[in-house]
Amino acid sequence: MIDPMSNSKRINNSMRPSPETVIRPEIMALQSYHVADATGMVKLDAMENPYRLPQAVLDQLSAVTITAEINRYPDPQALALKAMLRQSLQIPDQLEILLGNGSDEIIQMLIMAVAKPGAVVLGVEPAFVMFKMISVLCGARFVGVPLDTEFNLDLDVMLAVIEKESPQLIFIAYPNNPTGNLFDSERIERVIAAAPGLVVIDEAYQAFAEKTFMDRLSQYPNVVLMRTLSKSGLAGLRLGVLVGARVWISAIDKLRLPYNINVLTQLTAAKVLAHESLLAEQAALLRAERTQLYLALQTIAGVVVYQSAANFLLFRIADATTVFNRLKDQGVLIKDLNGSHKALVNCLRVTVGKPEENAQFIAALRASIY
Ligand SMILES: *Cc1c(COP(=O)(O)O)cnc(C)c1O
Numbered sequence: 001m002i003d004p005m006s007n008s009k010r011i012n013n014s015m016r017p018s019p020e021t022v023i024r025p026e027i028m029a030l031q032s033y034h035v036a037d038a039t040g041m042v043k044l045d046a047m048e049n050p051y052r053l054p055q056a057v058l059d060q061l062s063a064v065t066i067t068a069e070i071n072r073y074p075d076p077q078a079l080a081l082k083a084m085l086r087q088s089l090q091i092p093d094q095l096e097i098l099l100g101n102g103s104d105e106i107i108q109m110l111i112m113a114v115a116k117p118g119a120v121v122l123g124v125e126p127a128f129v130m131f132k133m134i135s136v137l138c139g140a141r142f143v144g145v146p147l148d149t150e151f152n153l154d155l156d157v158m159l160a161v162i163e164k165e166s167p168q169l170i171f172i173a174y175p176n177n178p179t180g181n182l183f184d185s186e187r188i189e190r191v192i193a194a195a196p197g198l199v200v201i202d203e204a205y206q207a208f209a210e211k212t213f214m215d216r217l218s219q220y221p222n223v224v225l226m227r228t229l230s231k232s233g234l235a236g237l238r239l240g241v242l243v244g245a246r247v248w249i250s251a252i253d254k255l256r257l258p259y260n261i262n263v264l265t266q267l268t269a270a271k272v273l274a275h276e277s278l279l280a281e282q283a284a285l286l287r288a289e290r291t292q293l294y295l296a297l298q299t300i301a302g303v304v305v306y307q308s309a310a311n312f313l314l315f316r317i318a319d320a321t322t323v324f325n326r327l328k329d330q331g332v333l334i335k336d337l338n339g340s341h342k343a344l345v346n347c348l349r350v351t352v353g354k355p356e357e358n359a360q361f362i363a364a365l366r367a368s369i370y
Contacts, residue, residue, distance in 0.1 A: 026136055033133065041333040042360050044351040047177075047205075047312050049233035051282045051354070057275055064267045074263040081266045084273040085241055089227055094218060096249035099261050103204060103228040103240030107171075108134050109255040110200060110224075110242075114168035115140040122167035124153065126178060126341040128202065131171040143167065147343065151179040151306070153187040162194050170195050173202040175209050178337055178349050180308030182211055192220055198248065199223045205310035207232040207283035208290070217243065224248050231311055233279045234272060237265045286311050290352045296362045302369060312351045317369070320346040326368035332361050 020028060036045060043050075053061070082097045091097060100106035107130055111121060115138040123131040125144035135142035145161050148154040153172075162170070170191065175182045192199050199222055201213050206227060217225055224244030229237065239261065242249065272278065290308060297305040297315055305315040314337075317323055324336040335349040350361060 024139075026139075030133070030136060033129075036333060038333050041328075041331050042353065042357050043333055044353050044357060044361055045333045045335045045349075046235070047231050047310070047351045048235050049231065049279075049282055049286065049311070050357060051233065051285070053233075053272065053278070057272065057278065060271050061268045064271055065264060068263050068267050070263055072263070073259050074261060074266055076258050078261045078266050081261070081270045081273075084270045088273045088276065089241065089243075090214065091243050092214070092218060094245075095243050096246045098242040098249050098253050098256065100240035100242065100256070101260050102230060102238040103202065103226050103242075104130055104134075105238075105260065106226055106240045106242045106252075107131065107200075107202075108138070109252050110169060110198075111135055111138045111140055112255050113252055114197070116168075119169075120165045120167040121169045121171070122161065122165065123171045124158075124176070126337075126344055127171070128173055128177045128204075129340075140168075147176075147179070151176065151181050151343075153183045153191065155187045155190055158187075158191055159194050162191070162196070166196050168197040170197065170199045171202060172199065173204065174211070174213065175205045175309040177204065177310065178312070178314055178335070178344070178347075180306060180310045180312060180314050182209055182309045185211075185213075188213075192223055195222055197222065200226060202226045204228045204231055207279065208287055208311045209309035211309070214243070218245070221245070224252075229269060229279075232283055234269060237269050239265055239269050283311075286352050289355060289358060292355070293350070293352055293358045293362075296358070297365075300362075300366060300369070303365075312349050314347055314349050316346050317348065318346060320348050323365070323368045324348055327361070327364050330364040330367065332364045334361070 038045065078099055085091065085097060100109065111134050119140045121135040121140045121142050123142065123144050124147050132142045132144065143161060143165055145154060145158050172183065172188060201223060203212055203225060206212055213225055217223060224242055227241040229239045242252065290311065294305055294313060297303050297313060303315050303317050305313055320338040321336055324334065327334060337344040337347040337349055
């Protein structure tokens, strides 16, 4: 019998491989992306669409699921799904489509594609945290330009930083998360014109903004556009879309792992999109609810609420973290942004829910201020 401890090649304790000696220090220093437990809560923290699909559509999904060949790899190009997306997102014929397992995966492909030593990714702050986090993961240097006091692009600073840093990649979310506003489109055009690299316009909230760069995309040689089905109703399927000229899309596609869009997502997303107006109607309901929620927040003394073109509202309130915890104690989960950035001191973010959920939130908020 062999005693493993008598092995002369046994590793001395001080030499034992550990995460600290093996994994890159910038990864060890990262906080993992935190998702709060929402069991039993009114869930207004993650910009999900609160509405389920009609029973007839759910029955169709269950029928395609039964016939799905899950013993086979999926279509690596997801051609049927892309055709549905082209129609439903009104993607011009001359532009190509790349799909991701959520747009998070597309952000990762884009950054991996440019992350040579010394590469710079430019974004604004505050913005969607994944732009910075994935840059760090990929070894690119992220530079965040602060927004102006109205949460708009600070054009002078932006142009100066572009000049100084020559970023390979610039991310602009339109509308922006977590501020909810649409940046001035002329300022975006100035950034595009000044950019020495690729500009990514992230339209995750397009269904609620009804504004897009899609129809202008072919005018710019250095812009790609991102969409996702997550915020408009299919968060659980994980499907992100990148649209752009063939030269860009075919280069980025080399980073895509084969079969990244699974069989069930391909079949069910296509089936939902076949019901043309379904998600659009839900988005319209949520836009109307957003107005109601905005007005309700405005009536509460001490609350400053910001205009939003997305399916969430950002607001400022004294002792935001205390208020956030009191809401949670009453079973309402929103997002506490206090402490995440200096422009977001005492800011909270609430996703627009169903009318009854929004009413519960407003009642709990009133009860939390004393
Ligand atoms: C939510 C969000 C995404 C990520 O969406 P997924 O497709 O679910 O990965 C991307 N960009 C912005 C600005 C977002 O708010």
